Amino acid sequence: MNKDELKVGLAQIAPIWLDRKKTIIKIIEYIEKAAEERCQLVSFGEALIPGYPFWAERTNSAQFNSPIQKEFYALYLDQAVQIESGDLQSICKIAMDKKVAVITGIIERALNRGGHSLYASLVYINPNGEIKSVHRKLMPTYDERLVWSPGDGNGLQVHPLGKFTVGGLNCWENWMPLPRTALYGMGEDLHIAIWPGGYHNTHDITRFMAKEGRSYVISVSGLMRKSDIRNNIPNAQLILENSDDFLANGGSCLAGPDGEWIIKPQVEKEGLFTAVISHKRVREERQNFDPAGHYSRPDVTKLIVNRERQSTVEFKD
Numbered sequence: 001m002n003k004d005e006l007k008v009g010l011a012q013i014a015p016i017w018l019d020r021k022k023t024i025i026k027i028i029e030y031i032e033k034a035a036e037e038r039c040q041l042v043s044f045g046e047a048l049i050p051g052y053p054f055w056a057e058r059t060n061s062a063q064f065n066s067p068i069q070k071e072f073y074a075l076y077l078d079q080a081v082q083i084e085s086g087d088l089q090s091i092c093k094i095a096m097d098k099k100v101a102v103i104t105g106i107i108e109r110a111l112n113r114g115g116h117s118l119y120a121s122l123v124y125i126n127p128n129g130e131i132k133s134v135h136r137k138l139m140p141t142y143d144e145r146l147v148w149s150p151g152d153g154n155g156l157q158v159h160p161l162g163k164f165t166v167g168g169l170n171c172w173e174n175w176m177p178l179p180r181t182a183l184y185g186m187g188e189d190l191h192i193a194i195w196p197g198g199y200h201n202t203h204d205i206t207r208f209m210a211k212e213g214r215s216y217v218i219s220v221s222g223l224m225r226k227s228d229i230r231n232n233i234p235n236a237q238l239i240l241e242n243s244d245d246f247l248a249n250g251g252s253c254l255a256g257p258d259g260e261w262i263i264k265p266q267v268e269k270e271g272l273f274t275a276v277i278s279h280k281r282v283r284e285e286r287q288n289f290d291p292a293g294h295y296s297r298p299d300v301t302k303l304i305v306n307r308e309r310q311s312t313v314e315f316k317d
Contacts (some may be wrong), residue, residue, distance in 0.1 A: 003163065004278045005277065007038055007275070009039035009250045010042075010254065010273040011027075011034065011220065012220065012223055013026060017050070018075060018079050024088075027048070032082040035099075039274055040162065041161060042100055042272075044103065044222070046171050046194040046195050046222065049107065049234065050076075050080065050107060051083055052197075054224060054247050055239050057234060058239050059242070061285065071234050073147065074288050075233075076107065076118065083131065085281075091125065095129045101159075102125040103220075104123055105194045108134065114131065118147065118149060119151050120137040120140065120171070121155070122134070122137075122155065122170050124159055132159050133157040135170065136149075137150075137151050138151050138179060139176070141172040152308070152309060154308065154309040156307060158186040163280075165186070165188050165190065166188070167183035167190075168192035168193065169183070169194075172198075180209065181291070184213055185292040189215045191204070191213060192220065194219075194221075195251065197251075198249060203265050206265075214282065214290065216254065218252075219252060223246075223250050223268075226246075228247075249267050250268060252273060256279075263275055265298045
């Protein structure tokens with residue numbers, strides 16, 4: 001590959017649902033596969049470690065003080081990721097060993113918010129195995145708000161990778177114009193949108209964002225089948241009887257800076273999908289439209305972004 005090119009991998013996989021350690025092992029296997037394919041970046045879906053809260057819409061999660069919801073939440077807390085405790089160290093190590101950048105969705109149990117609230121976070125790990133940003137989803141969607149907490153702007157960051165500048169957002173916050181604008185303003189030209197899974201989520205917005213940003217846009221989805229729900233999960237039968245064969249059918253895809261498909265949405269299949277992208281195509285498409293550059297009017301409209309990590313308390317010792 002020449003200096004303009006980057007090989008990317010879209011890892012569309014199901015978690016070992018609600019099992020952090022086993023899901024991390026599976027992610028490492030796919031990072032190794034991506035390295036064998038000579039990928040320089042591999043991405044995974046939203047909330048993959050330890051999985052999306054699929055029980056919420058299937059078990060009446062809005063019922064107040066429900067023992068079922070309390071049991072699910074306690075399990076979710078136990079299996080969530082505590083970065084400060086080193087839960088992602090093995091992923092960082094394989095990223096460093098294989099010299100591949102990794103983006104993955106996690107359920108973060110944040111110590112700086114007391115340790116008992118959960119955030120859907122997008123983690124960027126560079127090819128040196130360093131966690132460079134953790135973006136907590138700004139606004140959980142619909143019944144996710146009964147499980148996840150609203151995040152903050154600290155993780156609205158971009159990162160250099162070869163010729164590219166990489167940024168990303170979680171699921172429906174990709175529909176939020178201002179967070180997209182913040183990333184454009186930092187020079188993003190490779191956007192990673194991570195999703196729990198679903199062709200309905202990715203088939204239109206992926207191409208739209210690519211056309212709007214004149215950037216490459218990768219949508220990476222998780223996958224979830226009835227067979228991925230183990231019998232030893234509490235109330236498993238209640239989830240199963242209210243689910244179709246696929247709880248999340250994938251939809252991972254890649255669009256170029258002209259909005260055309262490079263990888264069309266991949267549905268109902270687990271696997272690693274790869275492509276080589278060229279930064280030259282970004283530069284060509286920016287000739288007639290650059291949303292934060294020559295086709296912007298900061299004297300008329302301007303965005304202000306608060307990137308402070310939010311916490312309930314501030315200690316001054």
